Amino acid sequence: MISKDELNRYQREALEIFGRTHIVVTPAEVEQIEIADFGLGQFEQTGLGVLVYVNTQRCCAKELAMWPRQTCPEHLHPNVGDELGKEETFRCRWGKVFLYLLGETTKTPQCKPPAGRENTYSVWHEVELGPGDQYTLKPETLHWFQAGDEGAVVSEFSTRSRDESDIFTDEEIARAARIE
């Protein structure tokens, strides 16, 4: 549960993080930055600051602000009925982000899952993204990611975003951050 005060504080901090890339964010957009704690109430450990530029029936673009070592928890975007699941490309703009996918396990990964939730992380093929690096994920691909020691700014280009259909490995996660 994120209080209104926390929401405002984290939105300002997200703006600061975005500022490291010199991205222009309008005052109206600052108030729309989503502070997603995935229902766990430990935003700086498990969470994302999300600025949605556009999300139509067909395509979506977002800017993600990540606090130092913050994790977006393991999940996938399923096909729903006839509709293919979300396809997404992550492009690192600033800082560093470590993406974990199904595939050959990286022997000495550079990240640890958030403390106490280790058993909800199962894929360990690491892809390291620095500024200008990007990676495209097909639907139904299990993945999670964590920012480096300084945090990160990541652009996400994708098909329609329907967070409510995402499937998380951690059953305690409810996608929508509840606001008091």
Place this chain on the structure above:
Amino acid sequence: MISKDELNRYQREALEIFGRTHIVVTPAEVEQIEIADFGLGQFEQTGLGVLVYVNTQRCCAKELAMWPRQTCPEHLHPNVGDELGKEETFRCRWGKVFLYLLGETTKTPQCKPPAGRENTYSVWHEVELGPGDQYTLKPETLHWFQAGDEGAVVSEFSTRSRDESDIFTDEEIARAARIE
């Protein structure tokens, strides 16, 4: 027709234009920047520098570099068979861009079409975009746009990009810039 030397020069200039937003472009990407002159051979008047981040069957993201007063000529993205035409969102990152659409004619527009091609511009509803402003276009919407006096950087988020199906008002325009 753009020569190899011109291509290299314009790619370097595009990198400079992108640099005004502090966007990180990798060395490999610089060589992939498309210098699109729409076949007219007057790139600085009618053209675009295009860095394609991703273009799959389902979605696409690009960065556009625009030289001062450079114009992307009037066109639309048609539905093809069962498939809806391209939907696109333009977000201005730096400089200024003037978008022209079907709709109420703007009495004192801030742009003039490229000299000698005035009769290939027919829509005059002006939308002015500064840094942080954006506009979403549905398929089959006739449009053109021109950068302001300093040029512009514009992010384009869209569905699949299939330039070959674009319909231009100017019949002389061949979309693919031919490289000697």
